[in-house]
Amino acid sequence: MEKYNKTYSVNKNIKPSQILSLIWKNFLSNSKIIDLGCGQGNDSLFLVKNGFLVTAIDSSSVAINQMKVKKDELKLNNLELICDDITNFNIEKDKYQVIICRNVLNFLDKNKALEILNDFKDNIQKDSYIIIEVFTKNDPSFISNNKFVSYFDEQELLNLFSDYEIIYYLENIILDPGHFGFSSPHKHGVARIIAQK
Numbered sequence: 001m002e003k004y005n006k007t008y009s010v011n012k013n014i015k016p017s018q019i020l021s022l023i024w025k026n027f028l029s030n031s032k033i034i035d036l037g038c039g040q041g042n043d044s045l046f047l048v049k050n051g052f053l054v055t056a057i058d059s060s061s062v063a064i065n066q067m068k069v070k071k072d073e074l075k076l077n078n079l080e081l082i083c084d085d086i087t088n089f090n091i092e093k094d095k096y097q098v099i100i101c102r103n104v105l106n107f108l109d110k111n112k113a114l115e116i117l118n119d120f121k122d123n124i125q126k127d128s129y130i131i132i133e134v135f136t137k138n139d140p141s142f143i144s145n146n147k148f149v150s151y152f153d154e155q156e157l158l159n160l161f162s163d164y165e166i167i168y169y170l171e172n173i174i175l176d177p178g179h180f181g182f183s184s185p186h187k188h189g190v191a192r193i194i195a196q197k
């Protein structure tokens with residue numbers, strides 16, 4: 001993930017994602033939360049500052065080291081950092097009350113991504129939340145340059161969680177105003193879900 005190492009070397013922006021802002025107030029105060037493919041940790045840091053116990057994992061050493069600096073500076077004892085590939089990580093049964101995996105599964109081949117989603121479903125505690133964001137085949141890159149390893153079909157995420165309570169689902173083509181590494185406005189085909197076991 002050399003690309004992300006470069007991006008994270010200079011981007012210091014910290015704020016929670018839109019999807020997290022919809023639900024985090026519903027989390028029980030002692031929730032253990034895992035953020036897989038946390039990037040620079042906007043969501044993780046936001047949750048830690050709000051008192052939750054968070055494990056954040058990413059394969060980018062630059063991203064994890066930046067978070068470590070913040071963790072040490074702010075003495076964030078409720079933040080655990082792991083620099084690793086999420087495919088090496090199994091969710092411990094009933095340990096987490098919230099699983100977050102945003103914009104990461106597209107970097108894996110589809111079978112692996114589905115295996116990971118099933119691991120989430122099998123091992124999260126009852127009543128807990130799973131928050132997922134993926135890019136769909138409506139993403140312009142699907143036709144133009146196949147930027148991601150895999151893409152999700154329309155409704156696929158929704159079908160995968162048909163046995164869960166769907167708290168929120170959005171599937172659309174959104175306008176991204178631009179971000180570090182791609183500063184001009186561009187479109188994305190996305191699916192976003194908050195599902196409760």
Ligand SMILES: C[S@@+](CC[C@H](N)C(=O)[O-])C[C@H]1O[C@@H](n2cnc3c(N)ncnc32)[C@H](O)[C@@H]1O
Pocket residue numbers: 001004036037038039040042057058059060063084085086087101102103104107108
């Ligand atoms: C598009 S960013 C998303 C970051 C964050 N989840 C967010 O939505 O802001 C993708 C992140 O996934 C990480 N990543 C990609 N493949 C990974 C893998 N197999 N294991 C762990 N992290 C991975 C990258 O290093 C990068 O930080």
